[in-house]
Amino acid sequence: MDIGARRSTFKFVLVVVGMFGFGFALVPMYNALCDAIGLNGKVKMQASVAEPVQVDTSRTVTVQFVTTVNGGRTWEFRAEEASVKVHPGEMRAVKFYARNTEGRDLIAQAVPNVAPMQAAKHMRKTDCFCFNQQPFAAGEEKHMPVVFMLDPALPKDVDTVTLSYTFFEVEQVAHQGAPAQPKI
Amino acid sequence: MAHHDHAHDDHAHDEHHGPEKGIMRWIKTTNHKDLGTLYLFFAFTMFFIGGLMSLVIRAELFHPGLQFVDPEFFNQMTTMHALVMIFGGVMPAWVGLANWMVPMMIGCSDLALPRINNWGFWILPFAFAMLLGTLFMEGGAPAGGWTMYPPLVLQTGNAFPFLIFAVHLMGVSSITGAINVAVTILNMRAPGMSLLKMPLFVWTWLITAYLLIAVMPVLAGAxxxxxxxxxxxxxxxxxxxxxxxxxxxxxxxFFGHPEVYILILPAFGIVSTIIPTFARKALFGYDSMVYAVASIAFLSFIVWAHHMFTVGMPLAGELFFMFATMLIAVPTGVKVFNWVATMWKGSMTFESPMLFALAFVFLFTIGGFSGLMLAITPVDFQYHDTYFVVAHFHYVLVPGAVFAILAGVYYWIPKWTGRMYSEKWGKIHFWLSAIFINITFFPQHFAGLAGMQRRVPDYAVQFVDWNVWSTIGAFGFFLAQFIFIFNMLACCYGWFGRKQGLPDRVWEGAHGLEWTVPSPAPYHTFEVPPVISDNEVTAAHDSVDALDKHKLS
Structure with missing residues (x-):
C-alpha cells in the first residue's frame, strides 16, 4: 500500500472518530440552543430571581395547566385551578394537588414544559415543586406551590400559555428505599 | 506493511494463480471480485428475507381488522423490514457493485485495503444473525420502528442490546467499505484518469463514501x-x-437524511452509465452531473428536520428546513434533465438494463415530486406518518435504488460471468416488476392522503380497496424477482446451455475500462495500469470531440 493511500486511510479514520465525537457534542449544543431560544418549550429547572418589574395591566394572558403522570400510573395529580388569568409582570401563586395512590413509598420528579415555545423563556418561576424531587409515602397527599410570573417581554401575539407538568417516578431512588417496605 | 507489499508483488507475477478451491476461497478471499459477489449474494438474501416480512405486513393489511398476526408482531415486521432492507439489502448491494466495478473502472488491480474489505463483509452475517435472532427471543424483535425513537424504543425487551450492537456492526461494516472505496478512488486511479474523467458511478460512489464516513459514526453515537x-x-x-x-x-x-442519499446516489451513477450506452450518445452534461451530485450531498446535511416538522419548531426553523429541502429539487432536476437530454435523438435500444434505467428515471421522479409535497411544512402536518410518506420513500427506494441495482446487475453480469442473460426473461422480469411495483405503491398515495396511518395493523374500512391493490402488487413483485435470480444464476453456472464467449465490449455502445478486459473478467485485472484511450472516456465526458460527433441536427 503506498504512502498516499496510507495517509488518506489515516485521515478518514480521524474523520470517523471525530464524527463519533460530534454526535455527542450535539447534546450540549442542543441544550444551549434550548436555553437560548426556548426550543421545544423547555424551561429552567432552577428558581429565577424575582426582580420587580412594571405590571402591564393592558394585557391579560390566560395560563392553562396540564398535568400528566408518566407510564400509565394511577397517581392523582391535578392543578387546583384549571387556568388563571394574569397580567404580564404580575407574580402569581397557584397550587397543585397530588396523591400517591399506590401502596408503597415513591419519589417523583415533575418535568415542566411550556407551549407555545416562544413563551418558554418568558415563564419565570420563583418557586416550583419541580425544582426538587418529591417523596411520597404510600397514600400521602400534597398541595404543592408554584409561584410564577410572565415577563412583560412576552410576544404580543401570545394570549394563552399552557404550562404542563409530567410526573416521573425516580426509579433508582425508589429502588433503594424498597427493602424497607416489607417491615412496615 | 512492507512484508505485505512484498507478498503481493510475488503473487502478481504468478501467472497460474487463481482462486483457492472450496469454501475457504470465500472465507479468506481478499479479491475485490469475490467480495463483490459475496456482497451481492448477501444483499439478495436480505432482500428475500425483508421481502418476506413485507408480505406479512401486506397480508395483514389485505383486509381491515386483525387476521394473521397480532399487532406486536406486526410492529416487529415493520421495524425489521426497514432495518433488513436498508442495512442488509440496499447498502451491501451498493458496496458489492463498488467492489466489482470501481477497480475495473479506474484501472487498478484491487481495492486499497483488501483485508479490511474481507473483514467488512464478514461482519455483516454476524450483525444480521444477531438482529434476526431477536425474532426468536422472548419478547420478540424490536418493534419501535427502525428510527428507534425513545422513549418507545427503550421499552424494547431482551432484543434491545442486540438491536444496538447489530447497528454498531452494520455501521463498522459500511464505514470500512466506504473508507476502502474512497482511498482507492483517491489514490489508485490509472495514469490519465483525472477526477473529471472518472465514470459517474465512481464519482457518485466517492461522494457516497464521504457521506457514509461523515454520518455513520453519528448514528453509532446516537x-x-x-x-x-x-x-x-x-x-x-x-x-x-x-x-x-x-x-x-x-x-x-442528522444521520438519517444523508443516509437516504447514501442509498440513492450510486443509483444516479448507474443510470448515468447505462443510458448513454443504449442511447449510443455521450452523457449530456457530465460536469453538471458531478456538481449536482456534490450539491445534493452538501444539502443533505442541512435538511434533516423536515422529517420532524410536527415535533414543534420555531417558525423560522420550519421555514429554513422547508426551503433548504426544496432546494434539493434543483440539482435533482438538473440530473433528470441531463438523462432525458442524453436520450434526445439517440439511437435507443431497449435491453433489460436500459428498461430498468428508464423506469428509474420516470418512477424516481414521481418519488421526487411526492418528496417535494412532503417538504411543504403546512401540508406535511397532514401527511406526516401516513401512507403518503410510505408511498414516497418506497417510490425512491424500490423503483429508485432497487431498480438501479437490478439495472446494474443486468448490465454487468455478462462481463462478470462471460455469459449473456436471457433477454426474453429479462424483459418479462422488467414488465412484471414495473407493473406490480406501481400496483403496490401508487394506491398508497391515495390511502395516505385520505388519512391512513403507517405502522398500524388495522385501518378504517374506507381504505380497503387501496390496500387490496397494494397487497396484490406486493405478492406479484416478490414472485417476479425469482425470474431475475434464476436468470442470473443461469449466467453464473451456465445453466440452460448458456455458453461463454462474449466479446470484451459486450454492449456496442458501452465505454469505459471495464469493457477493455476479457469477458468473463479474469480473476486479476489491471495488474499493470492501462493506457486510457479517448474512446473510453467519451461515454463519461461530453468532450469537444464527442459534441461534434453528436451535434444536434
Missing part, C-alpha cells in the same frame, strides 16, 4: 446514547433526568 440511557442511568433522552427525547430525533435525522 444508539450508544440509547444503550447508556437504558442500562447505565444516563439521561440523554430521558425527560425525568433532564434529557429530551426530541433531541434523539435531531441526532438520528
Amino acid at each position: 444508539v450508544t446514547m440509547l444503550l447508556t440511557d437504558k442500562y447505565f442511568l444516563t439521561s440523554f433522552f430521558t425527560a425525568s433526568g433532564g434529557g429530551d427525547p426530541v433531541m434523539f430525533q435531531h441526532i438520528f435525522w
Whole structure:
C-alpha cells in the first residue's frame, strides 16, 4: 500500500472518530440552543430571581395547566385551578394537588414544559415543586406551590400559555428505599 | 506493511494463480471480485428475507381488522423490514457493485485495503444473525420502528442490546467499505484518469463514501446514547433526568437524511452509465452531473428536520428546513434533465438494463415530486406518518435504488460471468416488476392522503380497496424477482446451455475500462495500469470531440 493511500486511510479514520465525537457534542449544543431560544418549550429547572418589574395591566394572558403522570400510573395529580388569568409582570401563586395512590413509598420528579415555545423563556418561576424531587409515602397527599410570573417581554401575539407538568417516578431512588417496605 | 507489499508483488507475477478451491476461497478471499459477489449474494438474501416480512405486513393489511398476526408482531415486521432492507439489502448491494466495478473502472488491480474489505463483509452475517435472532427471543424483535425513537424504543425487551450492537456492526461494516472505496478512488486511479474523467458511478460512489464516513459514526453515537440511557442511568433522552427525547430525533435525522442519499446516489451513477450506452450518445452534461451530485450531498446535511416538522419548531426553523429541502429539487432536476437530454435523438435500444434505467428515471421522479409535497411544512402536518410518506420513500427506494441495482446487475453480469442473460426473461422480469411495483405503491398515495396511518395493523374500512391493490402488487413483485435470480444464476453456472464467449465490449455502445478486459473478467485485472484511450472516456465526458460527433441536427 503506498504512502498516499496510507495517509488518506489515516485521515478518514480521524474523520470517523471525530464524527463519533460530534454526535455527542450535539447534546450540549442542543441544550444551549434550548436555553437560548426556548426550543421545544423547555424551561429552567432552577428558581429565577424575582426582580420587580412594571405590571402591564393592558394585557391579560390566560395560563392553562396540564398535568400528566408518566407510564400509565394511577397517581392523582391535578392543578387546583384549571387556568388563571394574569397580567404580564404580575407574580402569581397557584397550587397543585397530588396523591400517591399506590401502596408503597415513591419519589417523583415533575418535568415542566411550556407551549407555545416562544413563551418558554418568558415563564419565570420563583418557586416550583419541580425544582426538587418529591417523596411520597404510600397514600400521602400534597398541595404543592408554584409561584410564577410572565415577563412583560412576552410576544404580543401570545394570549394563552399552557404550562404542563409530567410526573416521573425516580426509579433508582425508589429502588433503594424498597427493602424497607416489607417491615412496615 | 512492507512484508505485505512484498507478498503481493510475488503473487502478481504468478501467472497460474487463481482462486483457492472450496469454501475457504470465500472465507479468506481478499479479491475485490469475490467480495463483490459475496456482497451481492448477501444483499439478495436480505432482500428475500425483508421481502418476506413485507408480505406479512401486506397480508395483514389485505383486509381491515386483525387476521394473521397480532399487532406486536406486526410492529416487529415493520421495524425489521426497514432495518433488513436498508442495512442488509440496499447498502451491501451498493458496496458489492463498488467492489466489482470501481477497480475495473479506474484501472487498478484491487481495492486499497483488501483485508479490511474481507473483514467488512464478514461482519455483516454476524450483525444480521444477531438482529434476526431477536425474532426468536422472548419478547420478540424490536418493534419501535427502525428510527428507534425513545422513549418507545427503550421499552424494547431482551432484543434491545442486540438491536444496538447489530447497528454498531452494520455501521463498522459500511464505514470500512466506504473508507476502502474512497482511498482507492483517491489514490489508485490509472495514469490519465483525472477526477473529471472518472465514470459517474465512481464519482457518485466517492461522494457516497464521504457521506457514509461523515454520518455513520453519528448514528453509532446516537444508539450508544440509547444503550447508556437504558442500562447505565444516563439521561440523554430521558425527560425525568433532564434529557429530551426530541433531541434523539435531531441526532438520528442528522444521520438519517444523508443516509437516504447514501442509498440513492450510486443509483444516479448507474443510470448515468447505462443510458448513454443504449442511447449510443455521450452523457449530456457530465460536469453538471458531478456538481449536482456534490450539491445534493452538501444539502443533505442541512435538511434533516423536515422529517420532524410536527415535533414543534420555531417558525423560522420550519421555514429554513422547508426551503433548504426544496432546494434539493434543483440539482435533482438538473440530473433528470441531463438523462432525458442524453436520450434526445439517440439511437435507443431497449435491453433489460436500459428498461430498468428508464423506469428509474420516470418512477424516481414521481418519488421526487411526492418528496417535494412532503417538504411543504403546512401540508406535511397532514401527511406526516401516513401512507403518503410510505408511498414516497418506497417510490425512491424500490423503483429508485432497487431498480438501479437490478439495472446494474443486468448490465454487468455478462462481463462478470462471460455469459449473456436471457433477454426474453429479462424483459418479462422488467414488465412484471414495473407493473406490480406501481400496483403496490401508487394506491398508497391515495390511502395516505385520505388519512391512513403507517405502522398500524388495522385501518378504517374506507381504505380497503387501496390496500387490496397494494397487497396484490406486493405478492406479484416478490414472485417476479425469482425470474431475475434464476436468470442470473443461469449466467453464473451456465445453466440452460448458456455458453461463454462474449466479446470484451459486450454492449456496442458501452465505454469505459471495464469493457477493455476479457469477458468473463479474469480473476486479476489491471495488474499493470492501462493506457486510457479517448474512446473510453467519451461515454463519461461530453468532450469537444464527442459534441461534434453528436451535434444536434
